[in-house]
Amino acid sequence: MKTCIKLFFCAFVIICIYACQKDIILKPVAYDNKLSIECILYPGKVPQLFLYTSVPFFNTNTTPSQLFARGATASITGNTIDNLVVDSIFDNFRCRWVLFYKGFVPSQIGQTYNLLVNYSGKTYTAITTISQPKVNINKVSYISNFHDIYGGHEGVIVNFNDIAGSENFYRFQLNRAIDSSVYGASNLGLIHSTCTNGSKFYIHEFGRSIYFDKGIDGQVIEFVTEPAYLHQLDDTAYVFVQSLDKNSAEFYDNLDKQKLAQFNPFIEPVFLKTKIDGCIGVFGSIVVSDSVLFVYPE
Incomplete structure (x- = not known):
């Protein structure tokens, strides 16, 4: 008798568990991709502009190579116009390539710079001045x-x-x-x-x-x-x-x-x-x- 009661109780618990289970299908909603811009200037170094596209949360594209915004044009203007080109560096720790847009003119303290990015028919602009002091x-x-x-x-x-x-x-x-x-x-x-x-x-x-x-x-x-x-x-x-x-x-x-x-x-x-209108990102120093x-x- 006790065995039957135990079996009945176990069966009842299992039925309750399955009765509480419900599969929910999430229908993806329309996603408006935004451009991600990160460009930090360092005095004495040439600019590096990291330009990537954003994706929905469940998207499987997650590596820098997959998200890199190819086909953009970018320039940074100070005393001269520096037209950036695609370059890459190998991340030895994560064992993957990281792509970015690289300039040729080293940044200088006291200089104001204007960033201009054109991508997929849209234009993004930002400005920064390198004026902060160096500490000891x-x-x-x-x-x-x-x-x-x-x-x-x-x-x-x-x-x-x-x-x-x-x-x-x-x-x-x-x-x-x-x-x-x-x-x-x-x-x-x-x-x-x-x-x-x-x-x-x-x-x-x-x-x-x-x-x-x-x-x-x-x-x-x-x-x-x-x-x-x-x-x-x-x-x-x-x-x-x-x-x-x-x-x-x-x-x-x-x-x-x-x-x-x-x-x-x-x-x-x-x-x-964001610090740049129309996208997610920052242009600074x-x-x-x-x-x-x-x-x-x-």
């Missing part, structure tokens, strides 16, 4: 564990003096050489290079967070950033502080807040505000400090 790093240190919204993790601490008398925006940068044995940290998905076979290659880490000097003009600024790649004792790196123009700072700050809102329900969702050698203590 006082010191770089390390903390084995600090806590933020993502939990507890290590961090590299940068200490420097804010430039007084102007509105400034800062971001962390770290350059180092790694090989295929080095994994990305959790924010990179714990992956590693599968195509370099132990050979060294350079990576550039850019911090997610943007730091504003509002209310602390001219004072000492110190911030901590989690490394994007794993490391071992005595690994060496070079640390920089980036000084961003206002448009770039606001754009990347919104990107960071979008991610924070995904992890913390108490943070209000942020809609990404970054001035990079001199480097400071950093040796990982663990």
